[in-house]
Amino acid sequence: MKQTEQNNEEILSLANNLRWDLGQGFHDQLMESIFANATTIAQRSVTTSKEKPLFSFDRALDRIVTSPVFGFPVMFIILAMVFWITVQGANIPSEFLASILINDIHPALKSFAGSIGTPLWLSGLLIDGAYLSMAWVVSVMLPPMAIFFPLFTLLEDFGYLPRVAFNMDNLYRRAGAHGKQALTMAMGFGCNAAGVVATRVIDSPRERLIAIITNNFSLCNGRWPTQILIATIFIGGVVPAELAGIVSAAAVVGIAVLGIVFSLVVSFGLSKTMLKGEASTFSLELPPYRPPRILRTLYTSLIDRTIIVLWRAVVFAVPAGMVIWLVANVTFGEESIAQVFINWVDPAALIIGLNGVIILAYIIAIPANEIVIPTVLMLTVLVAGLTGVGSGSGVMFDAGSASATGTILAAGGWTLLTGINLMLFSLLHNPCSTTIYTIYKETKSVKWTLVSTFLPIVMGIVVCFFVTQIWRLFAGA
Amino acid sequence: MNTNKLELNNCASCPVHNVGNLKKLGINMSDYDYVVALAGNPNTGKSTVFNNLTGLKQHTGNWPGKTVTRAEGGFEFNDSKFKIVDLPGTYSLLSASTDEEVARDFILFGQPDVTVIVADATRLERNLNLVLQVLEITDRAVLCLNLMDEARRNKIEVDVRTLSKDLGIPVIPTEARQNIGMQELLNSINEVASGKYICKPYRMKGKSKELNSAVEKLSQKIKLEYPNIPNSNWVALRLLEGDQSIIDAVRTGELGNIKEVKRAITEDELQSEDAV
Amino acid sequence: MVDPLIALLTGTGLILILLIIFIPQKGLISRLRRNKRNEKRVLIEDALKHLYSCEYNGVSCSIDSIAGKLSIASDDAAKLLANLEQHDLVKSHDEDIVLTPDGRSYALRIIRVHRLWEQYLADETSVGEKDWHFSAEEIEHKLSPAQADALAAQIGNPVFDPHGDPIPTSKGDILSKRGxxxxxxxxxxxxxxxxxxxxxxxxxxxxxxxxxxxxxxxxxxxxxxxxxxxxxxxxxxxxxxxxxxxxxxxxxKGEPKIEGKFKTLSSLSIGEKGKVIGISTKCRGQQRRRLMDLGVVPGTEIEVEMKSVGGDPIAYRIRGATVALRKKQAERIFLEN
Structure with a gap:
């Protein structure tokens, strides 16, 4: 036994001595010799037709998509179409799901619970809290994701996305990032958690971390409805009615573009400071175009991306729903927890142009951005003591129309400034808990998870603060 | 223990995989007869092949390097049950990345009964890099030459028989996306696993003089201590690269568990043939 | 409500103060950390390293050279030396100061960490060449031998550091001076x-x-x-x-390839071909291995296929595959003339 051990050590020390003799070029020599062997073998069995085909589909297509003239326009048209189809296509099923899950099943569940004598607190907690938040997340999240991800996957299967990365790398390189980040960002417009998972295609450690940390700056589909609603109410409200539609749409697009700008600026900052030392490599293979298999893609992208992301969101939304119901219903002396908290943070929140309701809504809606607006409405009604609207304390609701929502918010003391700040804060705040969890799973690092969580929220506070104070300085309000 | 070893050596159709190590690698082999490893460059359709063989539906995009976690599945063929493990797609097995370590350790320590290497017929030369590296480690491999349709489209012809003769392993042309060639692939996997097809894998030639002599020296020493291992040259190479998992395997004597099974049989058979 | 002007000023001030405290490298926190360096142990270890380097290079050491090397007063250097002798790490005969076997193995342990760390920085990170040494000077006093071994295992147990110095093994073996x-x-x-x-x-x-x-x-x-x-x-x-x-x-012997005499991949225009003769040694670590995995090795023929919209990166045909490389990488791949 002893002898064996000694022999083993001898093997290792011989190896070490040989390594010193071989010097540093060892790996290079080895690779060279492997490829030399590969060439010899390949030459014996592979024959490539010498004459180039007159017309090659791949080449022709590549010439267009990488052309200095058509390259970017083609890309913008394709991406815009994907988003347009998603937004348009998701509307109807979203409303359908909401009407079934929220307008039909929810009251049915309530009356059923009442008929079998469930205590009020229990039916409130489970049905008004857990069920309703889940229903909300499903109806807002599922349709756009079920459309967006398959479309994106089709482009991926076809081989177009690597070309986008190829074209965008010039810009991203300057920001210290990888061209493929353009794609993970685009994916983030669908869902940040899916965007974070998609960063796996970036094989360079530093660039991958950058892509993960900045993915939150892509306005995900849970935040689009908030943006659109608030822009319609507050920004559309200050311009003449005939311009309202265009101006509020421009405001939303402006926020999304601002998000892209932030992601590039933050990428640049990170690559120059915190991530300066992380290893960085670049290589991007451009695969040949392949006809996408549509049915298969639909099936797998539904299973792989949509269902998994939705499942995670639901898992996080259920407890959040309970918390929402509890903070509105558990009282602390005369007032509910929600009211106590809101009164307490209100002064600080006003400095950054928001209010206590928004802060509380963002804290308890960490699991899903989709429920921010319903929570805000419920809390506003609760705090402002409005009667005749809403469905009771702790029950999230949808006011039905933008103007009805606007009336409630105005009663809660909201101004144009609050609206603008909410739009900014909705862009710049911590990722939802699904995304945070995904970031942790992908990076396996508490440090980077914390950075990705707190960096955007600190930025949000700073940006809202300056916007508010400068606004007050000039507008005097 | 000894009788067990003898049995293994005398049974041409017995599986060769290393159950103890496979367990350590997290593979449960209790209901399977053979284990098949699936290796290949990224973006060669490896996962499509995997899905075709197992009937699983794992999504993979037209992207290099999509399968990050190791997938497993199973299939039955000719009354034998096969466990198939999809290794991460890698360009090489020599670098320090985690993916490559996973693939390398699985093939070396798990000793799969068959390693299927999926290669892109349109970029055979680059894919051969990985093929040759795998053949340095294991004696039992099948080359699945995928994307033959694309090769045809690009007017690339591959002489499968010459390639198979040169590499010393079965080469099966496939079009995994159209499910073409899968039966032949299954057949070959079965033949290699059951010992009906005996591979004579190509071993690399023409390394530089210094490299050769260093490998030779070290490999001699390793063979002295571990006469049974089938790939002492490769182990020597890995030691010269400073691979920690191999260093540990030498230090703990774990290397002794990797035994050559197939070769012994071939030689036995040859001898018996001679006798006749 | 607070006056907005006052709020703005306070806010800006607060951000500035936080930046001054926390900014990496130049901030107060990182400065504080660095100032903790001049501890006794650090001085001892640096002195041993210096003595070892004299021994390795075959020159003699003196109290003055130690004082100069560690930037301390001669008196302090003398005290330090006495301390080292007390611990049986060095011996002095007349003017000659030599390491004891204990002292040598201590020095080698420190040098091992130093060189491993430099190799780690060179191979696995993007830290610039000029910063390797300073970073290693700090780390060498912090890592335990076990941590050093783990680091070595992680980076493939290198035997040379990026400057070409041999790295001592964990047992304290080291290659004698070469060249x-x-x-x-x-x-x-x-x-x-x-x-x-x-x-x-x-x-x-x-x-x-x-x-x-x-x-x-x-x-x-x-x-x-x-x-x-x-x-x-x-x-x-x-x-x-x-x-x-x-x-x-x-x-x-013979006439080897000298870098720079050759054209680089980046000098080719679309449709042109070239045969690789080597990759610059400046391209190292993961990036170098990745290029070689993709088939960029001496003898490989590369054709320029297409430019991206901005002109950088450019896609090349390498062994049948289309691979995009940035200009900076292409500049480091040398071709036959």
């Missing part, structure tokens, strides 16, 4: 740089600025007492002998 100094290379002889001394920093940065690095081939033109003239990077480099002394080379 000759550049000064003693004969005119017209070809040689291969195997080591560039990274201390003192002034000289090292000058050598780095000249583009010299380990693994590079050079050809001597003339070596006089005033100047050393040689060919590297395809052009003439002139160094003072004091500088050239810090470069170790081994002579090479």
């Amino acid at each position: 000759i100094t550049l000064n003693s290379l004969m005119p017209d002889a070809y040689a291969h740089i195997i080591h560039i001394e990274d201390e003192p920093n002034a000289i090292y940065s000058q050598l780095v600025a000249e583009g010299l690095h380990v693994g590079m081939h050079v050809r001597m033109i003339e070596a006089t007492k005033e100047r050393i003239r040689f060919l590297a990077n395809g052009e003439e480099v002139v160094l003072a002998p004091l500088f050239a002394k810090n470069i170790n080379v081994t002579t090479v």
